[in-house]
Amino acid sequence: MSSADTDSLLAGDAQAPLPEVVDHVAVARLYGEPLFALPTDLYIPPDALEIFLEAFEGPLDLLLYLIRKQNFNILDIPMAAVTRQYLSYVDEIRSRNLELAAEYLLMAAMLIEIKSRMLLPPKKTADGEEAEDPRAELVRRLLEYEQMKLAAARLAEVPQFGRDFLKAQIYVEQSLQPRFPDVALADIQQAWADILKRARLVQHHKIRREELSVREHMSMVLKRLQGRRFAPFEELFDPSKGAPVLVVTLIALLELAKENLVEITQAEAFAPIYVRLAFTPN
Template identity: 85%
Template structure:
């Protein structure tokens, strides 16, 4: 251990400070690798080279930019050939633009000068820069889970509970539910009613008294219930059986009429 206690250690080995490297220590060449800049693609690298040197994007010096771009591509080709394939396509485009700029400009059929070979590249760079700036602006907005968290506050309830107010609609709905449940469990009381066929035979005879024909449906009182209708029908059958009444019909599906049986004097 050194005599100076505040000396900065180079590293820690099994928890102990290391103030000097071992003489037999071997570090492979590729053990440590530092990336100063990380780019998202060829356009990102090209835009970085232009902005870093304050070049005018509308008047790009193709010779210098192409030379720097190819130097970076050669560097990544030695490390990641698959990644370098993306950048090689842009390198070929830069070389083509540089070659076209060395040639004398050709005029179009209308006599106007040809478009600048760098125009398409400039348009793509401007669109990419605009999209990158918008993405950075969106990323700078506060994001839940990264910049802030939802506040959660626990408030201990008081000893005296506070009940919520009940509206009239709540009471009406509760009353409707009670009635609905009551209908499901309600009881039905069945009472026995004694009906006399002979009595109803007399009632039918009184209805036919003094009348020539009475419609069959007019002899039944639907308001008194099904049992009375059944007994009245049986009384009519008994009267017909005893030939006290006549049941006639003019033709098929015609109205049915009932009258007292004809009794010769």
């Protein structure tokens, strides 16, 4: 409701008169009400909307566009028509971006020079040959630019990583061999204490001097493990031979493990300890 209608209701009018509109069509609606004319104080900047139908990467790109669009022979360029169209485009961009128009102005000066040289009668060289066509250098540059532009377009069509496709990454956990948890030193100590406890029950009270070889017992342990996948830790010891032999056997087993000749494994905590060869004999 407008302010005029509000004043009429406050004054006690029964109904406010409607404006008479004849042969007018609303150009817009403002807050639901028709608007039949644009406000006189409405200001629209001249550069509020700009549409660029063609974008050129430089003067050569513009010249090549003008020649190819009108099917001109690039080896016989009509300089008058091309120069006129080129200058009209330069005048257009000068009004918007003077820095951008600098390189275009340089090319415009070259086109005017070529056009002026074509109006003059050709001069012969000292050898009596006709002078080179003033357009020759420009044609050469245009042909080289067109080749580079076509090559760049072909390269742009090649699928590129990050633009046309992405690298698929997937992680698959594969375990070819079972991995057993490492045996803690406390577990070996506990197993050794159990072996000593059983050894005391069957020990013989014989006093004798015996020299034991660690290397010999290392060979004996290896022989016991040959042909077997796993051997229980306790089976490698013979409590009937007494504590000295058990001690030397333990030292031999630890030396073998130190030299990576045997592996001491355990499936889980507090599980039985097993010993196996770290290599496969031939």
